Amino acid sequence: MNKPPRVWVSNENPKAGEILRVRAQIEHPMETGLRTDPATGQLRPRHILNHFEAKLGDALIFVWDPGTSIAQNPYIEFTFKARRSGPLHLFWQDDQGATLSASKTITVS
Numbered sequence: 094m095n096k097p098p099r100v101w102v103s104n105e106n107p108k109a110g111e112i113l114r115v116r117a118q119i120e121h122p123m124e125t126g127l128r129t130d131p132a133t134g135q136l137r138p139r140h141i142l143n144h145f146e147a148k149l150g151d152a153l154i155f156v157w158d159p160g161t162s163i164a165q166n167p168y169i170e171f172t173f174k175a176r177r178s179g180p181l182h183l184f185w186q187d188d189q190g191a192t193l194s195a196s197k198t199i200t201v202s
Contacts, residue, residue: 094193096120100183106200107175115147117183118168119193125161142167144186149199150179175201 096119103114119142126139142163147155154173178201185193 094119094121094185094187094191098183098185098193098195100195100197102181102197102199105197106202109175109201111175112172113175113199114170114172115181115183116168116170117195118166119185120166121187123163123165123167127161139188141188142185143188145169146184147171148182149173149177175199177201
């Protein structure tokens with residue numbers, strides 16, 4: 094997880110009460126630990142994304158704990174109502190302890 098995530102917010106300067114859509118994608122192998130490596134005949138070690146959260150300032154607005162059935166390079170999309178301004182923090186963690194984060198500033202008018 095060394096490449097920066099791709100993040101899109103429908104409107105970074107919304108009016109109060111507007112519904113915002115957030116789309117985010119990271120590069121991650123999402124290896125289930127159930128496939129055999131054809132070159133070695135050994136199982137490939139499990140390496141999955143297991144936690145995602147989004148916060149606006151200190152307020153938690155979305156949590157997702159994906160499992161093994163999620164495809165490589167996970168994409169997530171969610172909506173929330175713009176109530177106040179602040180930094181939108183996105184955070185990913187995988188089962189090997191690697192983390193990745195991204196931020197966008199939301200300014201409510």
